Amino acid sequence: MHTFSITALHGFMGAASNWAPFSEFLHPLELGQADLDLSSWAKAFNATIVRKKKSKNFLLGYSLGGRLAMHALLADPSLWDGAIFISAHPGLATKHAREARLKSDLTWANRFLNDPWQPLMDDWNRNPIFGNAPFPFSSHEKMYDRAQLSKQLIHWSLGKQTPLLESLAKLSVPMMVLAGENDPKFCAIALQFASFAQVHLIPHAAHRVPWDAPTKFIEKIKQYLAQEKCF
Secondary structure, eight states, X not given: OOEEEEEEEOOTTOOGGGGXXXXXXXXXXXXXXSOSOHXXXXXXXXXXXXXXXXXXXXXXXXXXXXXXXXXXXXXXXXXXXXXXXXXXXXXXXXXXXXXHHHHHHHHHHHHHHHSOHHXXXXXXXXXXXXXXXXXXXXXXXXXXXXXXXXXXXXXXXXGXXXXXXHHHHTOOSOEEEEEETTOHHXXXXXXXXXXXXXXXXXXXXXXXXXXXXXXXXXXHHHHHHHHTTOO
16 A cells, blocks of 8 residues: 555635645645746646655646646656546647637636626626536635736636647556536536546536535545555
8 A cells, every 4th residue: 555645736716725625635735826838837836746755646636727737747747646637628629719718718817807806706606617506615805816816817728728638648647537417518528538537427516526526526536546556
C-alpha cells in the first residue's frame, strides 16, 4: 500500500476552502494569479510540486481547475501517478467554436469587472450546467478580486485552449473522469474520455459534482485510490 497526496484545484469563483468537506483525502491549492496563459501556468504550477519517496502524487481538478490540471499533467506526466477530472472540458474541436467561446468569455470578463454584483451572480448561476442548484458557497462581492476573476475568464478561456483529448489519450497515467447526470453537456464531454479513462456519471448531481453528491464523490475517490493500491 502506498501513501498518497491528491492535489485539488478548484473551479472559477472557487477557493481552496471549497474542498474542506473532503480534507481527509485532498490537499487543496489556490489557483494563483491569472497572469499566465494555460501552458505557462501549468509549468509554473508543476515547479511547486514535490515528489516524495514511496508516495504517489495524484492531481484532481474541478471545472476550470480540471482544465488547468489537464495542462499540468501534459506538461510533466512523470510528476503525476494519476489524475481525476471533474466536469472539465478537454477543448473545443474547431476554430469557429473557440472564437465564439472567447467572445463570450470576453463579455463575461467585462461584466465581472463592471456589473452590479447580485444580478451578475443570478445570471451566472442560470447556466443550465448547474441544474438550477444554488451556488453552494458564500458569494459576497467582498470575498472576490473582480479583476482576477476577469483575468481568469480571458487568460484561461476555453477559447484559448488547444484541444487536449488526443494528447491525454497517449499518456499511460491512470485517469478518472466524473460528470453529473443532471449536466448533460458535460456527461457527453466526459464520455469522450471513455476509450482511455474511467468515466462515471454521478446521479443526483449537475456540474458541481463534489458538492451536489458528496457521498458518491467520496465513494469514487476511495475506489480510485483502492485501484491504485493507496487505500
